[in-house]
Amino acid sequence: MDGVLIPTGFDPGSYSCVRSLSRRGIRTLVASQYDSVPAAGSRFCDEFVRIPAPNDDLLAYRDALLQLAARKDVTTILPLRPQDTYLFSLYESLFEEHVSLVTPPMETLRTVHDRVLLVEAAESAGVPVPETCLLSDVERVDRKLIVKSRYNLLASEYLDSYSERESATAKAVSHYRPGDEFDRESLTEEMGHDPIVQEYIPSSDEYVFGALYDHGQAVATFQHRQIRGDSYTGGGGVYRKSVDIPELERVGRQILDSIEYHGLACIEYMRHEETDEFVLTEINPRLWQSLPCAVRGGADFPWYYWLLATGQSDMIDPHYEVGVGSHLLYGEFGHLRSVFTDDSPIVSRPSARGAVWEIVQSCYDDPHFDNLRFDDPRPFVRGLGHVLKKGK
Incomplete structure (x- = not known):
């Protein structure tokens, strides 16, 4: 078999x-x-x-x-x-x-993994991106800014300080208000390199554009709106709902077409609350955290990948259902925990009562959960056990 x-x-x-x-x-x-x-x-x-x-x-x-x-x-x-x-x-x-x-x-992967190169590629393609530069090039904090890793993955192809046997991810994101001071030494040490500084994008919503490409041609695409993330400050989606927005489709394809992409891609966009533009923040060249939402809606990317890898791409039906929501249930608990533990000078903290009510209400209105299947309960039990153990 x-x-x-x-x-x-x-x-x-x-x-x-x-x-x-x-x-x-x-x-x-x-x-x-x-x-x-x-x-x-x-x-x-x-x-x-x-x-x-x-x-x-x-x-x-x-x-x-x-x-x-x-x-x-x-x-x-x-x-x-x-x-x-x-x-x-x-x-x-x-x-x-x-x-x-x-x-x-x-060569393409380097462009995707290096956020400086990705911003340059997006600008060349006419796709909106945050203003971005290296920490070493910023003299002072004169507006709302964020600092994060330059690289999606830290590895020897990108950093001379890493051997072929070493790899890591630097997920920390720091927020700054005008007048704050960068702790440059601490940030550089934490990231392991000179990180990037980006303008903070005031967003009305966050979105994911998922895609499978075959040598520059889109085979299947999918969109969802992120309603809640790992943290109230952002992060991976723990509650999302499938959407179909023509402008998001356009900018999602535009960046991937321009670099003649091949493979899986998960692109994160923020919708600017003032300009209504979809602003690209990063690309993950793999299957993504919120994949269960896509699969539940009919965009079965594991199956699509199998079909393309085995020369059966003509069997791919890229259509999906709009309005399908899905929760990562123990991720919802993580979101709630962030209300008490996380801190940001530029993102307002929601009330604990309000956060609890929103989670309960959305689970009632949209009772679909990523790994909770009554015909197959063990994956959910294992995942919950891992989260509880990690939280001790």
């Missing part, structure tokens, strides 16, 4: 991959450094294998993937982790000996 390798940690989207592909008769092989990942607990998971952690030793992780890819029952590998697409692109010749992948070439 043809099979798919799904390397994952506690990524919310991995369960959607296992469930989707198994129900289509594809053997699912989940691989992780953790024994208790939610996807491996699913009745739709055919096999689980322990592998090294990518953050511990990137080459050992690569070699483990290659060893599994060499199996006769593995046809392709889904990119769920930040390191996956990087390895598939950098070591394309090694992987293509065994499996068929849909991944951008290294």
